[in-house]
Amino acid sequence: MSQSILILPGDGIGPEVASAAKTCLEAVAALEGLDFTFSEAPFGGAGIDACGEPLPDETLEAAQAADAVFLGAVGGPQWDGGAQRPEQGLLGLRKALGLFANLRPVKVFKGLEHLSPLKADRVAGADVLIVRELTGGMYFGEKREGDDEAFDGCSYSRAEVSRIAEIGFKAAQGRKGKLTSVDKANVLATSRLWRQTVNDLASDYPDVSVDHLYVDAAAMALVTGPTRFDVIVTENLFGDILSDEAAVVAGSIGLLGSASLGASGLGLFEPIHGSAPDIAGQDKANPSGAIASAAMLLRYGLNQPKAADRLEAALEAALLSDERTADLGGSASGSAFAGAVLRQIEKAGAFEPAE
Template identity: 65%
Template sequence: MSDRCTVVILPGDGIGPEVTAEAVAVLALLSDRFGLDLVFDEQRFGGAAIDGDGEPLPPATLAACRAADAILLGAVGGPEWDGAKERPEQGLLKLRTELGLFANLRPARIIPGLEIFSPLRPEIATGADVLVVRELTGGIYFGEKTLGDDAASDLCSYSRAEVERIAHVAFRAAQKRRGKLTSVDKANVLATSKLWRRTVEDVARGYPDVALDHLYVDAAAMALVTHPTRFDVILTENMFGDILSDEMSVIAGSIGLMASASTGSGGPALFEPIHGSAPDIAGRDIANPAGTMASAALLLDHLGHGAAATLLDRAIEAALVEGCRTGDLGGTTGCAAFGARVCAIIDEQISATYRREKVQISA
């Protein structure tokens, strides 16, 4: 990787352009302060691309994404494309396939000082810190589909190789966290889950330092709201992961806080908040950009800029704890104002560090 890093920006639809604007602003700030030499390349994607180019993933956008070091996405979709030949979401599924982004990582934790925003009692929610590793390019979302007037079907299929590669991602993540992995399936009913469980157990033999257990998906859904601290890393298939990670985001207080990363075996990774395009609040400067900014922190860490990523994460949390909160968290701060406050905190922290270092050198 060269010193210069190209980040493709896909604002998308609805609140996507608003929240990505704040994430790009903080990335530009950190690039300047840390000398990261980030270059931003904005491309049309989703519904905006359907309107402008006739398809949700235009060839020029795909080519730019292939050539990038990382991709930051806002959100796609909206009612104006209901009934269209192609929907915005099809562009996202195609992008994942074209770039081989088979692993979706969705972290969620209760931020100390914000326990009050969880719908769970503080004694249940406090200390929850979970990473969902979701298989992203297989399963029922990508299987053959039939639709008639009286019957329909969606094929769910997985190969051993698909399960093995996502399992390795999850086990390696658990090694860097607290050393526990919970594999979620429905092996008492589904053939794909039976294969999933057998394969995960085989992969586990190569990771003796990680404790593995299994839960059926319905039991896992219940445990997330009754005992979320029992989990460290959750490994699961595409649809189960989609549902469980959305449930987990609410436990943390708001879906607007949650980030995600989609990675593969090589090439650029994709970073995006897990929320949708929220067309009902688009253009009103009330969306929560924290999830997109947290996704930018994951992007920085992926590119090898760990110090900048940590600083950004801490600035987001500091802004929230001091009371700078958008409407989803009961506050009155606007989207742009939240982004500006995070940038200000970063500059304050950098200045404080510089002053401390200067004093130490003088001494």
């Protein structure tokens, strides 16, 4: 049965990295005997230019009809100051699809510790999954904006906290069995509700150990001792900031992918980096985060774990080669690195016995 993947290339380097991800998905599908149908739609700044909206109605309909959605990147200075901003499309898409859980894995591969700006012995073995609540909090609260005063409301219900905490607990059960809940309960009422809800759920997961950190302490611990973490669960704003900070641990924001999931099973998959308009169209962008996101699409979006394992192994092997992009200290173009991943996929396939 064919599975449909909607690609939203977006803006800046988005089309470049999305193309690399698509090529890798096609290669893995051929080896695994999978049938993928790809389509594209305008989104973000490209949506504004094409349809006057960052999330055109036709794009939303296509997303709702797909089995999985892949996004390149959104944003750029040419849309600053306009009535519509590309990022509004992303927030709107998450809300419309009910994508309340954002998974951002940060892993330091053995042999690549030197890529991190932190000391190699500090990051060796770091493997963290950040689970970020995605549709609540300050980003979606009441807003008032003026020249002399502005207001951003932050609101969470127990149900919203409970459903994201359960994602964190279940993820921890499949990993090292440790969950760190990050909040600011010494100051914020929403954080006190958050902490209480996590504690109330803990008895349902006796095999998971739970601790709590204030967000400022967590930010410090991520760079002073990242190996202390297994799964981090936190609210929208804190998760946005901490996941970008955690990218430093791995060595480059260009390495990291993400999955945004909801109750329906439909997911949105995207690298965590921005649109990087300063290098757009120059074939300099590292497609690793997009390829990692494609592997998450296979695993979480299409329930193809074997294909996901194959793609992740090929990406790791390519990263261990000498063909790296500039953000990782190399000189390879983005397309050249994508080619290195493809060769690793094909190399693995060549050594498999015929069925």
